[in-house]
Amino acid sequence: MRVLLGAWLLVLLAWLGVISIAWNLIAFVLKFFLRGPVARRVGRAGIAYGYRFYWACARASGLMRLEAESLDALRDVPGGLLIAANHPSLLDALMIVARLPRSACIMKGSLMRNPFLGAGAGLAGYVVNDSTRLMLRTAVERLDEGCQLVAFPEGTRSPAPGQMHPFSRSIALIALRARVPVQAVVIETDSPYLGKGWPLWKLPPVPIVFRARLGERFEPAGDAEQLSARMEEYFRQELRK
Structure with missing residues (x-):
């Protein structure tokens, strides 16, 4: 039975790859016809609905379930909004x-060059964090356009479910500059799947359940150090509950 479940899990991951590649091919073509805010709106909506379809398939398989309604x-919510979440899994951004067709992410430059993600992320106007100065400027521009910008203040995946790395103050600095x-979005899971050090092919206990819920909304006040510490x-505290 575990062998069969493991095979189904690999099929599910392969299906995610197929969806990502298909959208990236479409995005590559669209980049020749769309520019500026229009391109970014189309790119973000395409990613959102593609991943929503994937999560529907994951739920139908019985192996994975997302509770993020x-x-x-x-x-x-009108205007720009910075969405900060903890980061227990590779699937958090997905x-x-x-759920948010206006959203974009702050992501590593290596992911922007990834054939599974690059063209789609570029069309959607995702923000690359290779250069802190460029990241801050681009993030503020996206927020001024009304984007909902998703960021993970830990900067990398959490060490284990329910635990966190210290926050970088970059996210607070973006919020203060963009006003x-x-x-806060709190992601809860008991599963180690696709967490730090977990191999893609290793089957965890199933079903794999992730819950994402709305937390507190922090106003851009004080300095970056204080705001980051409060977040x-x-x-x-929320993860200890």
Whole structure:
């Protein structure tokens, strides 16, 4: 039975790859016809609905389940919004952007060059964090356009479910420069799947359940150090509940 479940899990991951490659091919073509805010709106919506379809397939398989309907309340929030989440798994960004068609992510430059992600992320106007100065400027521009920008203040995946790395103050600095609030999204899971050091092919206990819920909304006040410290303490308290 475990062998069969493991095979199905690999099929599910392969299906994610197929969806990603298909959208990236479409995005590559669209980049020749769309520019500026129009391109970014189309790119973000394409990613959101593609990943929403993937999560529907994952739920139908019985192996994985995402509970993130509470994020839908953010879809009609006007203006720019910075969304900060803890980072227990490689799937965290997929969970959030699937619910928010206006969202973009801050991501590593290596991922922007990834054939599974690059063209789609470029069309959607994702923000690359290779250069801190360029990241800050681009992030503020995206927020000024009304983007919902998804970021992980830990900068890397959490060491284990329910634990966190210290927060970088870069996210707080973006919020202060753009004068936008920071919406906390708390991701909860008991599963180590695709967490730090977990191999893709290793089967965890199933079903794999992720829950993403809305937390506190932090107004852009004080300095970056203070705001980052307040957010980090809030997340640590929430994950201890």
